[in-house]
Amino acid sequence: MPKPILISRRGVIRAAAASTALLACPAIAKARPKVVVIGGGAGGATAAKYLRHGDDSVEVTLVEANRIYVTPFTSNLYLGGLKPFEALNYGYEGIAARGVGMVFDSVAAIDRDAKQVRTASGARLSYDRLVLSPGIDFRWDAIPGYSEAAAETMPHGYRGSAQFQLLKRRLDALSDGALIVIIAPPNPYRCPPAPYERASMMAHALKSRGVKNARIVILDAKDHFAMQTLFIDGWERHYPGMIEWQDPTIHGGIKAVDPKAMTVTTDFETHKAALVNVIPPQIAGKLARDSGLADASGFCPVDAGTMISLIDPSIQVIGDSATGGEFPKSGFAANNEAKGAAMILRAELLGERRMPIRFTNHCWSDIAPDDAVKNGARYTPQDGKIVASDPYTSQLDESAELRAKQAREAAGWYIGMTTDIFG
Ligand SMILES: Cc1cc2nc3c(=O)[nH]c(=O)nc-3n(C[C@H](O)[C@H](O)[C@H](O)COP(=O)(O)OP(=O)(O)OC[C@H]3O[C@@H](n4cnc5c(N)ncnc54)[C@H](O)[C@@H]3O)c2cc1C
Structure with missing residues (x-):
């Protein structure tokens, strides 16, 4: 026979007060929605950070295979001897400090029916909504003689x-x-x-x-x-x-x-x-393809106004794995998509205000030290696709001063972008 639970009079009062408070405040009584974000790069790390948005109304877990993210953007400057390797390295302390639960593990599979993520070490994480940003994979067999090895x-x-x-x-x-x-x-x-x-x-x-x-x-x-x-x-x-x-x-x-x-x-x-x-040649990250989220193009079709997968409405795919329409695959774009996706998701889960997503992309390229060119455009979701407008590009006859200024702009963009993602 189960033993009776003995409770003091003071304990009863405390419990009664707590249950009254819970009834008066349904947001506390209700479990917080669980969002799992996979991939802590330009897209996923930004999404995890912006999903927290200064409060803890959403439980966010970021699963990333590596403890240090090495930015592919500006890796060419490292190659050119203009930047040390360490300057490309970022940890996740800033994101964890915002209350994002960090799991350093590789995701082995997504069980979309059970809404669970299974990691390589065997952990299972349940989600209400999933944000997926695993970057790119390669068509290893596209060039005869080439392979992962x-x-x-x-x-x-x-x-x-x-x-x-x-x-x-x-x-x-x-x-x-x-x-x-x-x-x-x-x-x-x-x-x-x-x-x-x-x-x-x-x-x-x-x-x-x-x-x-x-x-x-x-x-x-x-x-x-x-x-x-x-x-x-x-x-x-x-x-x-x-x-x-x-x-x-x-x-x-x-x-x-x-x-x-x-x-x-x-x-x-x-x-x-x-x-x-x-x-x-490139395709969506392996996990996205293995989870049945890609189409014949090798990338994951999404509704551009929400970044919600056209294959699974509980999943948003952002960054290089998503079909971007005219939106280029870039860190700038992944960061934009992540913020838009986080805003849409919070609005849906918490009843917050939702505004239309707007994207921009600016891309600087260093031809030599102090000689950088750039291009960019605005991108607007139209009929589920992303359509470009107001494109611009550097001109051939630009002055050396302007090119040098653009090189400084590029360096400033990198600081701003990495602070926005990881700060
Ligand atoms: C040489 C070069 C130069 C570039 N220059 C620029 C530039 O100047 N400006 C610009 O905007 N962009 C630039 N980019 C592009 C930019 O780096 C990418 O577009 C951007 O990183 C895409 O973000 P993402 O989140 O989709 O992928 P990533 O940033 O690659 O992040 C994906 C993350 O997912 C993790 N992951 C993958 N699978 C799993 C799994 N199964 N389990 C757990 N974790 C997983 C990976 O470890 C990785 O950290 C450049 C890229 C290259 C290669």
Whole structure:
């Protein structure tokens, strides 16, 4: 027979008072809504922070595989020797201090029926709503001879701290006469100007070290690229004869790479290179695809006005994994989407005021120290898609002063962005 619970008179009064208070205040009586955010990068970390919004009415848990986030944005400046590696590193103390529960683990699966996230170490986290921002994955089999293992020899340098550092070590080991081949991906991919800013920063690093007769050949899957005339003009001014860009009509298609022989074979020739930087075609992060949230494009279709998945209404997908319409895949964009998604989600869960989402994107690219160009636009959700308006881009005839100012602007943007995400 169960023992009776003995309770003092004072205890009864306390319990009665507490239950009256709970009835008078339904917000306390009701369990707080649980939101799990997966991926602590530009999108996910921003969303987790803004979901807290200065109060604890939503229980937010951020699950991230790594304790330190290395920003892909400005990693090209690290490559060019303009920034130390440590300057790209961010921890999650600021986000935890806002009351976000941090779980450092890799998410193995999302059980969408049970609304549960399962981590690699076996933990299960229940959610009312899920925000997913796992970044990009690669189509590893798109280029014959390339693979995840081959990336150890021919780095992509496009995500993950080890790859950024490997690419830099390889670059720093090059000597006179070295040939670098960069394989640039088809659209859509993260940060459209990044492969060309990368070529610029590689050239700058080699020039600064006095490496003679080095060449960089960019074999592109596209017939044009972001800010093309500005980059080509900058290459001629800063690195004459050093960088050659080939579109598919010139190289005829990439047939294969051979990591052992360090060769890249196109329809017309075989390049034997000292460094090959393969940036493969891109798709949504593996977890998003494994969870059935991507469509045939490889990315996750969302309603652009809410970032809610068109496949599962309890999930918002933000950042590079989401189909962006005309919105480029960038840290700037992921941060915008995260704030919009957090506002929409709080409005839905807490009955807060909801305003229409508006996006902007500005993208700075350093061609050389003190010579940065930029482009940008506004982006508005229309009929579920994101449509661009008011685009602008730097001009060819800009003064050296303006270019230097834009380089300072870019540095200022980075401080502002990382403070907004992690501060
Ligand atoms: C060379 C380069 C230069 C760039 N320059 C710029 C720039 O100048 N400006 C700009 O705005 N953008 C730039 N970008 C693009 C920018 O970095 C990305 O668009 C942005 O980081 C996307 O944010 P995200 O949240 O989608 O992904 P990420 O920032 O990549 O974050 C994804 C996170 O999810 C985590 N994750 C993934 N899967 C799991 C899992 N299963 N479990 C737990 N955690 C998981 C990862 O560890 C990672 O931390 C650049 C990118 C590159 C590569």
